[in-house]
Amino acid sequence: MSTPVVTKPAPDAATVARPTVGQRLTAFMPVIALVVLLAALTVADPSFLTQSxxxxxxxxxxxxxxxxxxxxxxxxxxxxxxxxxxxCSLGTVLFAMWLPDLGGLTLLAVVAATGAIGALQGLAHVFLRIPSFIVTLGGMSIFGAVALVISDAGPIRVVDREATHWLTLYLAGVLPMAFVVALLVVAVVWTVQRFTPLDSWIRATGYSESAARLASAPVDRVKVAAFTVSGACAGLAAVMLVSRNFSGSPTMADNLLLPAVAAIVVGGTAITGGHGSLWRSLAGALVVTLLRVGLPIVGVPSAYEQILYGAIIVAAVALTLDRSKLLIIK
Amino acid sequence: MSFRDTGPLIALVVIVGIFAALSPGFRTLSNAQNIMDAAAVLAVVTCGVTFVLMMGSIDLSTPGIMGASAITVALLVANNRNDNELGLLGVALAILVAAGLGCLSGLALVLLKVPSFMTTLGVSAVGLGVATLLFAGVQPNISDGTLSGWAVDRFLGLSTLTWIAVACVLVGWMVQRYTRLGRYAFAIGGAEEVLALSGVNVKPYKVAVFTMAGAFYGLGGVMVTSQLGAGLVQAGRGYDFSAITAAVVGGTLLAGGRGGVLHSTVGVLLVTVLTNGLVLVGVSPYWQGGVQGLIVVAAVAAAVIPQRRRNQVTK
Structure with missing residues (x-):
C-alpha cells in the first residue's frame, strides 16, 4: 500500500488500551454477522436450516x-x-496438466509450485521495495498470461478422478472433507504462528514496520514467508476447485478475488496490518458464502451480489481501519 | 528535459526500430494506423488514471465503471432492447453515470478514509453489478448510426475514435497544465501535508479528480461499445491494469507528484506498439498480460531504486 505511515508519539507512557464499544463490536463482528445472516435466512426460508x-x-x-x-x-x-x-487459476491448470505424470504427488507439486511463486513475489516486494499491491497486481497479470498460454486458453479435463476423490468424501457422513482440510489449514497455520515468535513478528511488522526493524525482528523474512504461505494456500484451493469441477481452467478462480478480500475484511482483519487473525477470515469466508447462497433465497437477483461485495468491502474496511496510523489516506 | 522525461520516448523509438527491423508487416502505413486506432481507448482511460496516480492514489475501478457506461450507452441510444433514441445525449448520460461512480470512490476515500485501492476495488464491483443488472441477460446491440460510425469513419486515415482520444489527451493536458484542479493534483501527490497546512482544503479536489477520472473511463466504455456495436459487461476488462502500466511506463510515479498526461500518452503508445509488435513477430497474444505485468514491475522497481536506501518501509 502506498499509504504513508506516520509514527506519532504515544499519548501515554503506559497505554494498556481499553477496547472501546466500537472495538468490542468489531471484535465480534464476523460472528454476529454470521448468526444474524443464518437467522435472517431461516426466517426467509424455514427449510434453509437443515443439515444438507x-x-x-x-x-x-x-x-x-x-x-x-x-x-x-x-x-x-x-x-x-x-x-x-x-x-489459484494457474494452480488448477498445473494440477490438470501434471496429474497424468505425477499421480498422487500432484497435490504436493502444485502446492510447492504456487508456494514458490508466492515466495518470488515476496522477494520482489522485499528486495526491490515495490509496494505489495503493485507486485501482486503485476503477478495477477503474469499468472493469468502463463495459465492462458500453457492451457492454450481452454479448460483441461481431469480424467483420473481418483486422485481428488478423497476431497469429495464426507467425514462422519456430514462434514465435507474439503472443509475439514480448510479447517486444518487454518488451525495448523494459527498454531504455528501462536506458539512461535512468528506471531509477534508478524504483528510488529504490521503495526509498525520501522519499529519492528529497530527491534531486530526479521521483517523481510517474515514478509517473504507470508507471501509463500499465501501462494501455497492458493495452490491448495486450486486442488479443491479441481476436485469439484473435474477440470482445470485458466480463469476458473478469477472471480474469487473479491470474495476472498471481502472475507478478510469482513472478518475484521485491519487492512492497515497488525490486527486480526486467521479464524476471523474463516468466519468472514462463511459470511460471504452465506450471502452468496442466501441472496436468491430471499428473492434478490444474484446480479446484486457484486454490488453487495463492493459495499461490504468498503464498509468493513472503514469500520476496521486503524486511523491512528494513517494521517494521509491515499 | 531530464532523462526521466525523455527515457520513455527514447524507449518508444528504440522499440519501434526493433520491430520495424524484425517484421516487414510492422513497418507499413496501415499497421501504423492500426496501432493508433488500437491505442485510442487505452489513451482515454489512461488520461483519467494519470490524474489519480499523480495524487499518489490508485484506481482499480476502471473495469466496473467502463462496463456500467458501456451498457448504459447501449441502452440509451437506438438499440434492440428498448425504444430509446437519445443519440449524443445518451453518450453524455453514460459519461455522467460513470462520473457518478468515480465520485463515489472519491467520497468513500475522503469521508470514510478508506485507502483508494480498496474503495476503487469496491466501486469496480458495484459498477459491474450495475452493468449486470442493466444487461439483464439480453445483449443490447446498438443501431445508432453516429455511435457505430465512430469506429468506422476515417478522417486523415484515422478513425473518429482516435481523434476523440487525441482531443481527450489535449483536454487532459490543458486541465493538468492550466487549471487549479490539475496543479493541486500534482501538489497532493508531491506533499499533501504542505498543501493542507497552507490552507488548501484538499478533499473537494480529491473527489473532483476521481470524478473526472470516472468520466474518462465512461467515455472509454462508450468507445468500446462503438467498436463492438454492442454493450458488454466486460467492456473494461483488463483496462485497469493496462492503463496503470501505460502511465507508469510513461514516467508517472506511483508515489505521485510526477509525470502527467503527455508522459502517460507516450506510455500508451509504448504498450500498444509492444502488443502489436509482439503479435506480428509471432508471440502468442495470450502473453500480452504477462508482458504488461513484467514491465510494470520493472518500471516501478526502476523508479524506486534511487530512493532505495531512504525507503526502508514498503507496504
Missing part, C-alpha cells in the same frame, strides 16, 4: 476459506495479495 443445506454451504466455502486464510497473513504484515485468485 448447511453441509452444502461449508463445502462451497472451503476453497474460499483456504484462499482467504493464506492472504490474511500478508494483510497482517500490512501488505495485500491481489494475485491469489489468478495464482
Amino acid at each position: 443445506s448447511l453441509t452444502a454451504v461449508v463445502r462451497t466455502a472451503a476453497p474460499l476459506v483456504v484462499l482467504a486464510a493464506g492472504a490474511t497473513l500478508v494483510v497482517l504484515c500490512g501488505g495485500i495479495d491481489l494475485s491469489i485468485a489468478a495464482l
